[in-house]
Amino acid sequence: MGRSLKSPPSPVACRTPGGFAVSAPHSVGPVDPLERERAHLASSRAALRAMRADVEALDIKDVTANWVNAAVLERQIEDRITALADLAHTPLFFGRLDYLHAPGADRAEGAEGEQFYIGRRHVHDADGDPMVIDWRAPVSQPFYRASKKEPMDVRLRRRFGYTGGELTAYEDEDLTDAAGAGAGTASKLLQDEIERPRVGPMRDIVATIQPEQDEIVRAEIGGTVCVQGAPGTGKTAVGLHRVAYLLYAHRERLARTGTLVVGPNRSFLRYIEQVLPALGELNVGQATVDDLVGGRVDVRGTDSAEAARIKGDARMAEVLRRAVRAGVTMPVEPVVVVRGSRRWRVPAHEVEEIVRELLGRDIRYGAAREALPQRIAHAVLVRMEAAGEAPDDRVQDAVARNAAVKAAVKTLWPVVDPAKLVLRLLSDAAFLAEHAEGVLTKEEQAVLLWAKPGRSVKSAKWSAADAVLVDEAADLVTRTPSLGHVVLDEAQDLSPMQYRAVGRRCTTGSATVLGDIAQGTTPWATPGWAEALVHLGKPDAVVEELTQGFRVPREVIAYASRLLPSIAPGLAEATSVREAAGDFAVREVPAAELDAAVVAACGAALRREGSVGLIAADARVPGLAAALDGAGLAYLAPGEETSAEARLTLVPASLAKGLEYDYVVLDEPAAVVAGEPDERTGLRRLYVALTRAVSGLTVLHAEPLPAALGRGRSGS
Numbered sequence: 001m002g003r004s005l006k007s008p009p010s011p012v013a014c015r016t017p018g019g020f021a022v023s024a025p026h027s028v029g030p031v032d033p034l035e036r037e038r039a040h041l042a043s044s045r046a047a048l049r050a051m052r053a054d055v056e057a058l059d060i061k062d063v064t065a066n067w068v069n070a071a072v073l074e075r076q077i078e079d080r081i082t083a084l085a086d087l088a089h090t091p092l093f094f095g096r097l098d099y100l101h102a103p104g105a106d107r108a109e110g111a112e113g114e115q116f117y118i119g120r121r122h123v124h125d126a127d128g129d130p131m132v133i134d135w136r137a138p139v140s141q142p143f144y145r146a147s148k149k150e151p152m153d154v155r156l157r158r159r160f161g162y163t164g165g166e167l168t169a170y171e172d173e174d175l176t177d178a179a180g181a182g183a184g185t186a187s188k189l190l191q192d193e194i195e196r197p198r199v200g201p202m203r204d205i206v207a208t209i210q211p212e213q214d215e216i217v218r219a220e221i222g223g224t225v226c227v228q229g230a231p232g233t234g235k236t237a238v239g240l241h242r243v244a245y246l247l248y249a250h251r252e253r254l255a256r257t258g259t260l261v262v263g264p265n266r267s268f269l270r271y272i273e274q275v276l277p278a279l280g281e282l283n284v285g286q287a288t289v290d291d292l293v294g295g296r297v298d299v300r301g302t303d304s305a306e307a308a309r310i311k312g313d314a315r316m317a318e319v320l321r322r323a324v325r326a327g328v329t330m331p332v333e334p335v336v337v338v339r340g341s342r343r344w345r346v347p348a349h350e351v352e353e354i355v356r357e358l359l360g361r362d363i364r365y366g367a368a369r370e371a372l373p374q375r376i377a378h379a380v381l382v383r384m385e386a387a388g389e390a391p392d393d394r395v396q397d398a399v400a401r402n403a404a405v406k407a408a409v410k411t412l413w414p415v416v417d418p419a420k421l422v423l424r425l426l427s428d429a430a431f432l433a434e435h436a437e438g439v440l441t442k443e444e445q446a447v448l449l450w451a452k453p454g455r456s457v458k459s460a461k462w463s464a465a466d467a468v469l470v471d472e473a474a475d476l477v478t479r480t481p482s483l484g485h486v487v488l489d490e491a492q493d494l495s496p497m498q499y500r501a502v503g504r505r506c507t508t509g510s511a512t513v514l515g516d517i518a519q520g521t522t523p524w525a526t527p528g529w530a531e532a533l534v535h536l537g538k539p540d541a542v543v544e545e546l547t548q549g550f551r552v553p554r555e556v557i558a559y560a561s562r563l564l565p566s567i568a569p570g571l572a573e574a575t576s577v578r579e580a581a582g583d584f585a586v587r588e589v590p591a592a593e594l595d596a597a598v599v600a601a602c603g604a605a606l607r608r609e610g611s612v613g614l615i616a617a618d619a620r621v622p623g624l625a626a627a628l629d630g631a632g633l634a635y636l637a638p639g640e641e642t643s644a645e646a647r648l649t650l651v652p653a654s655l656a657k658g659l660e661y662d663y664v665v666l667d668e669p670a671a672v673v674a675g676e677p678d679e680r681t682g683l684r685r686l687y688v689a690l691t692r693a694v695s696g697l698t699v700l701h702a703e704p705l706p707a708a709l710g711r712g713r714s715g716s
């Protein structure tokens with residue numbers, strides 16, 4: 001027997017790390033182990049309150065010399081106070097490890113074991129002895145990784161169960177019992193946690209991270225990790241916990257360089273935005289790729305699928321590189337600098353040499369432009385020295401600022417405005433042809449050109465893909481600063497040019513790339529991970545695969561997986577760790593009754609516990625909204641927080657990615673497929689829609705189901 005719920009008292013003396021005595025309210029140690037654990041919870045919470053009170057009592061008046069420092073310190077204190085909040089419904093600890101020996105101590109005979117409570121954050125008592133250990137600390141790692149086969153010096157792993165903030169159960173695993181290795185190891189508490197109905201935004205999974213997930217979470221900061229995973233395998237959860245882990249392990253470095261989570265759209269970001277604060281991490285940026293590149297032009301236009309595909313192609317980087325440097329010209333006359341009564345002349349061929357040398361170097365266009373006047377000034381200085389003068393560096397600076405030098409630089413190496421440059425490329429056929437020669441075909445160039453040439457940067461109808469081009473051009477001029485770590489979620493949808501945009505934001509840092517090729521729904525998507533990682537600038541990244549599904553019930557994932565041969569032939573079907581088979585029905589109804597049937601199915605789902613998502617082709621959303629209104633059923637938009645009162649969300653299929661609902665009603669699959677420019681993309685969109693359900697899925701259709709789904713099942 002590996003596990004037991006509410007087991008008899010543990011034979012290990014109930015001693016907490018650092019010797020903090022667990023005591024009952026009346027100083028007599030409780031005998032019931034559950035009572036003992038509750039007592040430890042109560043004292044830990046008291047200790048946390050004391051920690052918070054200590055911070056609140058800090059008086060910084062005397063320690064800060066100026067108001068800037070004071071403001072920074074005050075902000076840090078406020079953050080710390082927020083991080084030290086005792087949230088009634090967030091358990092302070094969720095596990096306990098009883099080590100055979102004190103970690104780090106010599107494993108000499110007689111070395112004492114030690115007990116650690118594992119929680120979301122570190123809590124210590126008045127003497128500074130730990131009462132709860134942060135889940136990210138090295139000592140906590142065996143909680144996620146230890147097994148009977150590899151116990152990692154742990155004797156006992158205990159998981160705690162909570163009901164409404166109250167500690168109500170625990171479950172023990174004796175890891176020294178090697179005989180039971182591999183035997184039924186399913187944890188009841190873990191299973192309950194996985195199957196808990198979902199309401200509200202995404203939550204952390206810190207109590208139940210699985211070993212293969214933990215390996216990704218704790219991977220070294222230096223390397224980029226790419227995770228391919230079927231729907232619901234925890235990619236997003238893993239990415240968010242990885243940021244939290246890295247911030248713990250490399251706090252100073254990342255506080256300096258910054259971290260960022262990139263997601264597909266605003267509703268998705270709203271859905272995940274509370275996970276990191278719940279883990280105590282308040283300073284992680286969140287953005288879509290459009291946000292990242294959106295600062296320079298207003299995006300108001302759209303592209304045809306074909307234009308977007310070409311604009312997203314990595315060959316565009318070469319076109320832009322050529323175009324940016326196109327203005328550089330070779331001198332035809334010397335640069336003559338007049339200082340006092342003397343004239344210094346740098347002949348054209350020498351200036352040309354300088355220009356050519358700068359063109360050949362791997363530096364940004366803007367940096368080279370800054371270097372050019374200094375180089376010309378240097379050539380002047382060499383002449384001054386030859387003439388017996390002894391100029392110092394101030395003279396060199398003065399010469400570099402001389403009007404003749406400035407004028408030469410202006411002609412030889414003109415300023416490039418990235419947005420104006422892209423505007424010209426997309427408006428001026430000859431200019432585009434000149435720089436796309438041998439890179440893009442004539443037909444491709446024709447697709448790129450705007451039907452109505454843009455008159456100015458302000459008035460042009462920039463598309464999202466154009467903004468990426470402008471961002472690339474801007475980076476060719478001035479290097480984009482790099483962050484310390486970037487998590488890129490739903491990465492399968494990015495174009496090569498978008499990968500480059502994200503990649504330049506982590507050139508000196510690392511990235512976690514998360515996605516599922518089968519869920520790629522953009523015509524410009526990069527076909528595979530190896531290629532994507534090259535565009536990101538991280539060709540050596542390790543690609544890991546997650547296959548254990550935590551969201552979708554077994555029957556539902558099997559049904560959705562019928563699409564895999566058509567949409568991603570190489571990928572394996574996900575397994576489901578959910579024990580409940582799930583409610584699953586596919587029903588055909590007459591076309592005239594479809595809306596009413598959908599509304600009725602939503603009503604039925606609302607009678608159950610948890611959130612309900614009605615997913616439909618974007619074009620069907622207004623009609624269904626009217627039908628819901630007509631029936632008096634209130635509904636939310638995706639990303640709006642579901643609550644006990646507002647549990648139904650009307651989700652356009654284009655926004656379903658990454659989200660999940662307890663019960664999903666899926667309207668008319670054929671319309672979801674038809675909403676996309678080609679069948680494969682349509683089927684992938686359908687695959688996303690079919691894999692959002694946690695407990696049950698009802699598919700309603702009037703049109704025939706797409707053939708790829710058809711095998712076997714109908715009307716069940």
Ligand SMILES: Nc1ncnc2c1ncn2[C@@H]1O[C@H](COP(=O)(O)OP(=O)(O)OP(=O)(O)O)[C@@H](O)[C@H]1O
Pocket residue numbers: 193194203204205208209210213229230231232233234235236237238516519550551657658659660691
């Ligand atoms: N170890 C775990 N313990 C409990 N729940 C988990 C675990 N891993 C993932 N989950 C839950 O499974 C659900 C799916 O996770 P997540 O959204 O991260 O998956 P995903 O792989 O990003 O899915 P998709 O491909 O659809 O975007 C979430 O509710 C998440 O909390």
